Amino acid sequence: MTEKNKITTALSPDLNEILKKNKEQVKKSGQARLVLNKDQHNIARSALSPHALKVIDGLTKAGFKAYLVGGCIRDLLTGKSPKDFDVSTNATPEQVRRVFSNSRIIGRRFKIVHVVYGKDIIEVTTFRSSKQIPAKRQSDGSGMLVRDNVYGRNIQEDAERRDFTINAIYYDVKKNELLDFHGGLYDLCHGTIDIIGDPAVRYAEDPVRMIRALRFSAKLGFKMSRRTAAPIKEMGINLNQVSNARLFEEVNKLFLTGHGLESFKILNRYGVFEILFPGYRNFGNNPIVSEFIEYALASSDERFQQDKRNMPHFLYAVMLWSIFQERVFSLQQSNDSRITPISVRRIAERAFSEVIEEQNLVTAIPMSSYISMKNTWTLQLLLTDISEEDKCAALASKSYFRGAFDFFKLRSRFEPYLTRFVEFWQPYYNESSRQAELSKAKKEEKEQSRFSKKDKAVKARTGRDSSSGFESEDAAEKNDRLARARAWRISMNLEP
Structure with missing residues (x-):
């Protein structure tokens, strides 16, 4: 069943013409209010987070307005169970903090509030506004926002500051109504990612919106509207202005949450993958490298569907492997002409350091992932030495053996000479897995x-x-x- 079919069943079937007219009005005026009552949608109160309801109830009793908004509404309308519930309110972060003792204000440039119930976190944001107030909204020379704490008076103003129309659908819990100001319901029903406002301006404000557009397209199977997609190839270079720590998180969302293969394909289509992984530019036309990455991502997507965790270090080990191999080969050629050649292991360590240092300029790889990657790649050199049984047993006892073997086994599909080594290590792997369980x-x-x-x-x-x-x-x-x-x-x- 397609996303479009799912959405059709979530809304009353006689709404098609109403949604179409609303979207046409949005294109003419920039914004048009649409309200769907409880008879026109099928969102059930039982599907909502009790903690999110508690937050909305607390804010309402304190005299504020509060709505559910964003991905949770999109998921409910597509028949999915939301993992997170976000609340939008006219209360300032400080006011929200006073209402809930179990809350904390997060951030300075863009303040939000986390209301905590054990392991469940409800994210509360204050209505935003597009008004230009220099002290509260600041941009750098490229137009990228570095501070944005201009609060809005109502959800109409807030909706203008959201990224895509399908993420700007609000739900009034008290009235059991859906509110849409940018034709998001129409776009949801037609499987379309459409940015709110001028695409060039919105991408300049926050280049990560380009990644989000591509990610939602990959995740939901939606197409991007022409105006949303058009600037990406030209403006993708703006991603170099984004902090490497933030891009590390965005890469994880792209590739570790069940739609990695589709993300890889669409990022390549728009020239964004080689911006996130610059070393890939030398391999873009190499089908074997692409097949290796695609196979690994398909396996990761399958793991995610099985509720198994995908690890960032394994992702980077895959993405950077061909770059690492090329660097090792280059260093070995130089080493052959040295009067005192260095060991293969030292060559590998140098290649590893160079590859990671270059990638860190784009995505800040945490030390824990750095160490795990190094262990994974180091074992690739050792797993082809099966001459001494004691050493093999010691190797298999390492905490990182199973992850390294998974990578080794993945390589064997593209490097057939490794098959006999895979067969040798498989019993060790099975026993290690049993002990881990x-x-x-x-x-x-x-x-x-x-x-x-x-x-x-x-x-x-x-x-x-x-x-x-x-x-x-x-x-x-x-x-x-x-x-x-x-x-x-x-x-x-x-x-x-």
């Missing part, structure tokens, strides 16, 4: 016991369970939450 089961059992005791203690002390917010956090959980918040701020270029 046993260890995981024991850890989960221990964690369950710990949380059960903690829930009882918290309830006895406060009368509430441990999912109520920050009060229940231990030091490790607090540090983890704060670390994730800091990583998010850095990735969004929000740190001062």
